[in-house]
Amino acid sequence: MHAAHEADGVIAQLETFARPVREAVGTPSIGLGTWLSADAAGTLRRDGAALDRMRAGLARAGGEVVTVNAFPYGAFQAPVVKGRVYHPDWTTAERFDYTVDAAWVLARLLPDDVERGSISTLPLAWREPWDDARAAACRENLARLADELATIERETxxxxxxxxEPEPGCVVETVEQALLALDGLDRERLGVCLDLAHLATGFGSARDAVDLLDEAGIGVVKAQVSAALHVADPADPASRAALGEFAEDRFLHQVRRPGGEVAAGADDLPQALAGEVDDADAWRIHFHVPLHAEAQAAGLRSTTPELRDSLAVLLGGDRCVVDHLEVESYTWNVLPSAQRPTTDAELVAGIAAELTWAADALVDLGLERGCA
Incomplete structure (x- = not known):
């Protein structure tokens, strides 16, 4: 999710990052989880020349697109994002139009041998304000979206x-809430994107999530292979000082504790450090940290052990629950200074290390190594 909001900026990133990452990983081709802003999606849908440039850029980079991130509407790498990432939400025509544009673009970018494409989207809205009228507007727009996806399938x-994509603090924070939001809607075209950092932040279980989804007949459209922060003793002064290095101005970093009710905790790390969250037990923080960096400073670690457990549920059993996986670390440039890449080459090396970690984890589960 690089800082490129226009179509040609996205295309330029293929040469700047996608090709070097593929070369660093050492694969002949690489799958790209592509973020398209509303501006980029609209341009690529309506401008055939821009779409041709995108296809050509993908070919040069050795990349292919089967999944799109259509959660942030735009300006995701602005100096301050915070709660703006949840706007416009699913009560609005803007969110519907953006998602439809992204779906048309994805249908036209899919490789010939790929049966389906996946898109992750906002978990309806931030939890406040919320009422029956807003809930009804969301359902109407999602029903219209399913109709549009059916049209895309007929025509293409x-x-x-x-x-x-359930996320702490949103209307849909848990899988249970996702089931309520999707009840009665098209289950062939609408489902859940399971972000494994979000799941871990809420002390959730992938086994429980998959069982609930299976029972409801709702699929995991894609999984985001991501890790959050865990601090065993948030009352420890050294741990609090280390956590302070992750309290930054761009993104929200929701904090949860074990056994807390939905929306219990704090909506951002500075609030938790200021005393809004009980520090008598462990905290999980919604801060996507590099997959290969489990150990952190002063009592902090990533949730990669929980991530491994989740991957085993999704891919290590008798069947694969999901076949679209996306490594999603968008926080490289807001990591504590000692971990933060300062050049494009360092960022490429970090992304390649994450992909290698993910590939090795899948091999450990018995999958065969192939393209990234």
């Missing part, structure tokens, strides 16, 4: 699925 032969 490509099946596109959209998954709500």
């Amino acid at each position: 032969g490509r099946r596109i699925q959209v998954g709500l």
Whole structure:
């Protein structure tokens, strides 16, 4: 999710990052989880020349696109994002139009041998304000989206699925809430995007999540292979000082504790450090940290052990629950200074290390190594 909001900026990033990452990983081709802003999605849908440039850029980079992130509407790398990332939400025509544009673009970018594409989207809205009228507007827009996805499939032969991505603090924070939001809607085209950092932040279980989804007949459209922060003793002064290095101005970093009710905790790390969250037990913080950096400073660690457990549930059993996986670390440039890449080459090396970690984790589960 590089800082490119226009279509040509996205295309330029293929040469700046996608090709070097593929070369560093050492694969002949690489799958790219592509973030398209509303501006980029609209341009690529309506400008055939821009779409051709995108295809050509993908070919040069050795990349292919099967999944799109259509959660942030725009300006995701602005100096301050915080709660703006949840606007416009699913009560609005803007969110519907943006997602439809992204779906049409994805249908036209899918490789010939890929059966379906996946899109992750906002978990309806931030939890406040919320009422029956806003809930009804969301359902109407999601029903219209399913109709549009059916049209795309009829006209292009490509099946596109959209998954709500549960996130702490939102209307849909848990899988249970996702089931309520999707009840009665098209289950062939609408499902859940399971972000494994979000799941871990809420002390959730992938086994419980998959069982609930299976029982409801709702699919995991894609999984985001991501890790959050865990601090065993948030009352410890050294741990609090280390956590302070992660309290930054761009993104929200929601904090949860074990056994807390939905929306219990704090909506951002500075609030938790200021005393809004009980520090008698462990905290989990919604801060996507590099997958290969489990050990952190002064009593902090990443949730990669929980991530391994989740991957085993999703991919290590008798069946694969999901076949679209996306490594999503968008926080490289707000990491504590000692971990933060300062050049494009350092960022490429970090992303390649994450992909290698993910590939090795899948091999450990019995999958065969192939393209990234």
